Amino acid sequence: xxxxxxxxxxxxxxxxxxxxxxxxxxxxxxxxxxxxxxxxxxxxxxxxxxxxxxxxxx
Numbered sequence: 683x684x685x686x687x688x689x690x691x692x693x694x695x696x697x698x699x700x701x702x703x704x705x706x707x708x709x710x711x712x713x714x715x716x717x718x719x720x721x722x723x724x725x726x727x728x729x730x731x732x733x734x735x736x737x738x739x740x
Contacts, residue, residue: 686710686727690720691734700732 687709689700694715701711712728714720717737724731 684708684710685729686712688712688714688720688723688728688731690714690717690723690731690737692716692737693734696734 685708687704689697689704689711690713691697691700692715697713697715701713704711712723712726714723720731720733
């Protein structure tokens with residue numbers, strides 16, 4: 683069973699690293715580069731959100 687994970691970080695390199703690692707273990711990854719994209723992305727359910735806490739709103 684595929685588990686959807688949302689990666690929320692404004693640093694594209696961090697998102698790439700997390701995406702590569704999680705996909706190695708058969709997780710389905712979705713990404714958001716800011717808070718507004720994250721809010722749009724959670725309209726579809728996810729099992730886990732990996733969130734950068736020091737990310738700016740825009």
